[in-house]
Amino acid sequence: MTGRQRPGIDLHIDIGTGTDSRARSIEAALRKAVASGRLPAGTRLPGTRSLADDLGIARGTVVEAYTQLAAEGWLVSVTGSGTRVAETRPSPTQAGPHAPVHDLVTRQLIDLRPGRPDLSMFPRALWATSVRRALAAADYHSMDYGDPAGLLALREAVATYVSRARGVQADARSVVITSGFAHSLALLTHALRRCGAGVIATEDPGLVHHRRIIHAGGLGTSPLPVDAQGADPASIAPGAGAMLLTPAHQHPRGVVLSPARRAAFVDWADARDGFVIEDDYDGEFRYDKRPVGAMQALAPDRVVFAGSTSKALAPGLRIGWLVLPARLRIAVLDAMAAMGTTVGAPDQLALADLLDRGDYDRHVRRARQSYRKRRAELSARLATQTNVRLDGVPAGLHTLLPLSSQQEEKHLVDAGLAAGVRLMGLHTAGYWHSTERGGGGLVLGYATPPQHSWRHALDVLARVLDGAAVTGW
Numbered sequence: 078m079t080g081r082q083r084p085g086i087d088l089h090i091d092i093g094t095g096t097d098s099r100a101r102s103i104e105a106a107l108r109k110a111v112a113s114g115r116l117p118a119g120t121r122l123p124g125t126r127s128l129a130d131d132l133g134i135a136r137g138t139v140v141e142a143y144t145q146l147a148a149e150g151w152l153v154s155v156t157g158s159g160t161r162v163a164e165t166r167p168s169p170t171q172a173g174p175h176a177p178v179h180d181l182v183t184r185q186l187i188d189l190r191p192g193r194p195d196l197s198m199f200p201r202a203l204w205a206t207s208v209r210r211a212l213a214a215a216d217y218h219s220m221d222y223g224d225p226a227g228l229l230a231l232r233e234a235v236a237t238y239v240s241r242a243r244g245v246q247a248d249a250r251s252v253v254i255t256s257g258f259a260h261s262l263a264l265l266t267h268a269l270r271r272c273g274a275g276v277i278a279t280e281d282p283g284l285v286h287h288r289r290i291i292h293a294g295g296l297g298t299s300p301l302p303v304d305a306q307g308a309d310p311a312s313i314a315p316g317a318g319a320m321l322l323t324p325a326h327q328h329p330r331g332v333v334l335s336p337a338r339r340a341a342f343v344d345w346a347d348a349r350d351g352f353v354i355e356d357d358y359d360g361e362f363r364y365d366k367r368p369v370g371a372m373q374a375l376a377p378d379r380v381v382f383a384g385s386t387s388k389a390l391a392p393g394l395r396i397g398w399l400v401l402p403a404r405l406r407i408a409v410l411d412a413m414a415a416m417g418t419t420v421g422a423p424d425q426l427a428l429a430d431l432l433d434r435g436d437y438d439r440h441v442r443r444a445r446q447s448y449r450k451r452r453a454e455l456s457a458r459l460a461t462q463t464n465v466r467l468d469g470v471p472a473g474l475h476t477l478l479p480l481s482s483q484q485e486e487k488h489l490v491d492a493g494l495a496a497g498v499r500l501m502g503l504h505t506a507g508y509w510h511s512t513e514r515g516g517g518g519l520v521l522g523y524a525t526p527p528q529h530s531w532r533h534a535l536d537v538l539a540r541v542l543d544g545a546a547v548t549g550w
Contacts, residue, residue, distance in 0.1 A: 107122075107152075111162055120162040125139040125143060189500055189534060200440050225413045227254025234429040234433050243370065244371050246374055252401075255399060261383045272408060283328065287321060307338055321356065323356045332469045333369055346379040347379060363471070378404070384398055394428075456476075459542070478521060486517030486518060490502050493541045502517060
């Protein structure tokens with residue numbers, strides 16, 4: 078059901094055969110349906126006469142149930158608009174005596190988890206215009222199954238963009254369109270296994286989800302410790318066949334891979350016939366200077382460049398890309414065919430239009446200004462509460478506040494939840510390869526809250542940290 082339903086809709090509720098009155102049974106069934114999420118906020122309910130007819134009971138019984146639920150705050154009745162599920166659920170003190178209290182408490186939590194842009198900034202009008210314009214200009218062949226590598230128009234646009242904005246050596250033939258980085262990594266894992274790799278070395282700390290994808294693809298992982306210069310090539314395991322790196326802005330520490338270490342990883346790939354996967358997840362966002370160029374330009378035949386729209390536009394678009402060495406292209410396309418996952422043609426055409434017209438660049442510049450300001454405000458606010466400096470460079474959509482221990486981290490994550498803010502920690506989110514080593518830390522996603530609630534998010538975070546003995550590594 079949705080909030081846009083028309084009168085005469087069907088509604089399944091189980092009023093049972095117990096000793097409660099029919100009205101009480103209807104109330105309990107509707108409370109349960111709303112509390113469980115089966116009836117989302119805004120859902121329009123059947124009229125009292127219609128529901129009474131469906132249930133074979135008197136209309137007055139339904140009226141009584143609706144009236145009680147409206148008084149408790151579960152429903153909203155407006156003359157001429159019918160009865161709908163309320164936008165917010167009642168607290169336990171507001172709920173009636175028949176409500177399962179433990180299911181009722183719902184809060185709108187402030188989200189400071191990393192990995193998400195401000196979704197309220199998504200350029201809806203520009204995207205809608207690009208969809209209309211691209212579809213109007215497209216020939217009917219573009220709606221066929223097409224090339225598994227992606228539509229030529231988008232591959233050309235991506236190649237032009239990453240060459241210009243990130244310094245990548247790319248042309249349309251080297252580009253494969255994917256449904257985001259997770260999909261890209263799954264494809265690469267299958268392709269590398271086919272090429273003989275058994276282990277992919279990943280940064281420590283690094284995203285546990287990436288390690289899970291690699292393991293699901295049949296390969297092992299080994300840790301690459303990260304320090305102030307980025308991942309350490311001196312720690313590459315002997316059996317590794319590939320590296321997964323975030324050179325421009327290490328996730329989660331936020332440091333930049335030094336030029337010497339970039340060269341060392343390329344030398345390793347040449348010597349061992351291996352590959353480096355460059356996850357350029359937020360490379361466009363640098364605030365103190367121009368973004369560092371892509372590592373791929375050092376060795377296009379050894380480095381896979383991976384990007385997506387998830388941080389620049391929205392993760393829900395599910396569009397990413399790979400710029401591949403020639404040796405991996407067929408293996409990746411074979412994996413693409415086996416998985417059967419491609420991006421829809423309308424979305425590909427719309428993104429190509431957005432890139433070709435420069436609207437993508439203009440949106441990134443606007444977002445960069447907003448996130449630069451937020452990062453500065455976060456740094457200034459934290460400086461009034463702790464002497465611990467944020468780790469890494471001013472860049473990206475997140476920063477790391479180092480903490481002295483796993484226990485301190487857990488305490489602050491729990492305190493945040495109690496105060497109404499979602500926080501992510503190095504240990505609580507599984508960033509470390511082993512929980513027995515590595516300090517604690519809060520990975521603060523300052524881009525995530527919508528603009529109108531950013532200052533409030535800062536205030537709540539400050540209250541959580543207020544009085545805590547925050548000490549760094």
